[in-house]
Amino acid sequence: MNKQTVLLLRTASAWFFALLLFFPIFWLGLMAFKTEAQAISTPPLFLFEPTLQSFRDVMARDHYTGYAFNSLITSVVSTALGLAIAIPAAYSMAFFPTRGTVGLLKFMLSSRYMPAVGALMPIYICYQYFGLLDSRIGLTVMFMLMNLPIMIWLLYTTMRELPREILEAARMDGATVTHEFRFIVLPLAVGGIASTALVCMVWAWNESFWSLNLGASNAGTLAWLIASYSSPEGLFWAKLSAASLMAIAPIMALGWFCQKQLVQGMTFGAVK
């Protein structure tokens, strides 16, 4: 095969598989602009007059904005809180390693292997006792704790890559730890921090286990709202699609826009 044929085959098959994998999302998006009757027509409709009726229905009936607000608050605040705890820890482990550092990292990561159900009972009862069930604070803290081990690991791998010579030079010149951190480490690690924040925000936004078990109509996130459609209401496909599209659109737009950082974050520093 010559180079032209290979390129042609590669282009065709890459586009085929990409469109195939993306098709369910495209289909969902299309469905959101149909009427309920069009949504279940046989054969399926590709060409139709779009309507915004389903979006209006979802907005009017389901307090979409309330759930969206909960999702936004919990994912942003949990990520910010997580960074505030994880950055110092990663800095400490990357620049002042001791013999226990690798062990500590492994412990942190292995704690993430504990299935969420293992912590469900104590946390559910503890939340019930302190009145944190179905509260935004409760969910935020939970999301933060859930992402913390991976956050620390991602930031650790970022910071370990930084050239130590610069830090040593700065110390020789009499920079304090605060200065060193503020003016050298932070600017150099900002890409890794952004990637980490992005991945954790996506996970917090999409988190379903804690959101379904600890949340309800007051603090429930969009994942909770969508799961509530699994009841017979789910049969209204156009409304379900409209609600789903509104639930995934913000984080998907963010992910597309910051694709490069997201991919970098996802590689977990173990792949270069």
Added chain:
Amino acid sequence: MNRAMPRALLTPAVAAIAAISVVPLLITLYYAFVKFSLLEPGDHPFHGGENFYFFFTDNAFLPALQNTFILMFSVMVVTVVGGAALALLINEAFPGRMLVRVLLISPFLIMPAVNALMWKNMLLNPIYGLFAQVSRFLGLTPVDWLSAHPLLSIIMMVAWQWLPFACLIFMTALQSMDREQLEAAGMDGANYLQKLRYLYIPHLWRAVSVVLMIEMIFLLSVFAEIFTTTGGGPGFETTTITFMIYQQALQAYDIGAASAGALFAVLLANIAAFFLMRVIGKNLAK
């Protein structure tokens, strides 16, 4: 340099992680050995091994154990093989590569609840779903996926979500390959299969371990997909250990039995993690 400083910086993180792992684990350990039902207020008398006996002899236990492993391994195999194939495909430049990457990353950004409901209704519904419509168009009999092949349906949903993740990690790994080495192999007359066998696959090995490690965390606790589609059924066909514990705790309100199950799940995860950690530990120590 103050020696206490690094330790002080670490303290909040260690405390927070202990709060989410060690502390709940100890409490779960305690609950597992007492009689504790949310339906019966009062004391929690010591219950011996009753909770464990109750959980392990539950009719759902063996199917759930089997389902958990089938789900985990199938998704791992599909995502690693499919992801590597896709990554190799888009590793070289071609028109529209950036857009293809954007399309490929998308399923990873979808929340599990949306993923599950989308598959359940718009794709797998036996009458109006897209799969059924396509089968009818091709003259085949539509399949009622969620009743006829419930576990396979769940596997499809989860694999669809995680394929992009594997693909993108492999793609990043491939980009760091030594171009000169590849060209030299080409000059020496190595065909694509030989390059695959001796250059690409060995290079991807480390990325595979990362993919498996992260996927395992999420696959052992697949929940929303089952919760919103099959509810563990029909029968116990899609009940996993995670889902079974959820049912014991928040549907049957038997905290004791659920805790016994949770301890088992933790043990299971740790056995699986142990083997992966050995690989990852080498990577960390590098």
